[in-house]
Amino acid sequence: MGGMRLTLLPGPPVTFKARLHDARTATAIGRFLGLAMVLCFATGVLSHFLQHPPGWLADRLPSRPYWGYRLTQGLHVASGTAAIPLLSAKLWAVYPRLFAWPPVRSVLHALERISVAGLVAAALFELSTGLLNTFQWYPWPFDFVAVHYAVAWLLLGSLLLHLAVQWPAIRDHFTRRSPGTLSLPEADGPDRRRFLLGVTAAVGSVTLTTAGQSVTALGPLELFGPRSPAHGLQGLPVNRTAAAAGVTRISTADWRLTVDGPRPVTLTLEELRAMPQYEAVLPLACVEGWSKSAHWAGVRVRDLLERAGGGPGSRARVVSLEAAGAYRVMEMGRLYAQDPLTLLALRLNGEVLSLDHGYPARIIAPNRPGVLQTKWVGRLEVL
Structure with a gap:
């Protein structure tokens, strides 16, 4: 064995004759x-x-x-x-x-x-x-x-x-x-x-x-889709749960919304509910490919920005209560922030938001990826 040596000689490859290789x-x-x-x-x-x-x-x-x-x-x-x-x-x-x-x-x-x-x-x-x-x-x-x-x-x-x-x-x-x-x-x-x-x-x-x-x-x-929109809490699937985000009922017990701008304002959940409420049927469309329309109700984001001193051309930055995450902080361009369909949603399909769906408040906006529909909103900033 020690004196043997194997040598691979170059040569033509195997001939493929099947007609479909053409x-x-x-x-x-x-x-x-x-x-x-x-x-x-x-x-x-x-x-x-x-x-x-x-x-x-x-x-x-x-x-x-x-x-x-x-x-x-x-x-x-x-x-x-x-x-x-x-x-x-x-x-x-x-x-x-x-x-x-x-x-x-x-x-x-x-x-x-x-x-x-x-x-x-x-x-x-x-x-x-x-x-x-x-x-x-x-x-x-x-x-x-x-x-x-x-x-x-x-x-x-x-x-x-x-x-x-x-x-x-x-x-x-x-x-x-x-x-x-x-x-x-x-x-x-x-x-x-x-x-x-x-x-x-x-x-x-x-x-x-x-x-x-x-x-x-x-x-x-739909037999093999990774997510069925027909199943989910409050009629809508959940991608990121409150537990995964580190948000609990205890952490939202004394919740206040801070709207930072030329005239900063802090609002309780009761004060938000006392503001004019708007409704919209908008889809939640996630990057993974699933989507489903739902009935949302809440306060228009542009009304909140205006209350904090933002003008008609204001953009917005949204900060979530979650401690970490690639989309914990999200920014909205002017057309999104000023669109009357963009809501700080408080209700979903006629019910108060569940914790997994962003209680006490979340963003829902038209023509946006689901990862930018920020849940557990704690702060809005006028840009």
Whole structure:
């Protein structure tokens, strides 16, 4: 054994003969995968800007339509879910190219392989971490929001590079229906139409059985959604409980709302209830993809800002009673703070807020991510 040495000699890879490993199959799937990924990217960037708006954008983000975030985030999660079986089918159709010999034939070929490596790695990362986020499971040491956002741009760059390198083959496919560079010898195998129908069925199944968490009409089909809006305290699910936030009935026993501005004011719960009360039916739409409309009642935020000396162009900062948390402090741009639908809510679906839903008071505003609908509000500041 000591004198033996094994040597791996270079040679041609295994020949793949199945007819479905070709350009027609890959292109047919790629069209829908590209559409899903572009939609997922666009709605994801919008969600990121709504959660973490740069200074120049904060006062320009619209508060209407009031259902806007419910629609865009529902599309984000649905398109990302649909992309999972599409990406799997696409990789199956093109994986023989991983065994192409020689590995690099030219500078252009090297760019193509780099773009594919970046595209596949970024897509797998985005879809897997995004799926785990819908379950609120984070088995990694990094900040999900920041890294997920950064890798999305890496994915876009890899896609653009890939399209640029592959443009001649794409052009040939659409103009001459040429089999292109992905073609492999045809042999007996599953029919392409059956394969594409199977992929379509897989996409439809995973989408329809999860989209009910944000599309009310699909609620009866929601078998695998991580959260069912049909179940929850006071008719609304709870993401972050009072116990998780460290808020108790004892800590809210002597609660006062401080509204800080040119004319600071402190209000008790009874004084807030004595102010003009307004009602609104608004959805609570969470970044995990679920959403549900509810009936809210309380005091308009703009009335509170005005009482503390804020003008018609005032923005607001909201501080929660919770001791720690990524969204313990939240800021509202002018359009949100001055919208008559933005409430410091005291009641939910005709009942006093439960502790898990933000008692004694919480924010509810139109077209906002759920993480910015601050619960257990202790302080408002005029900006």
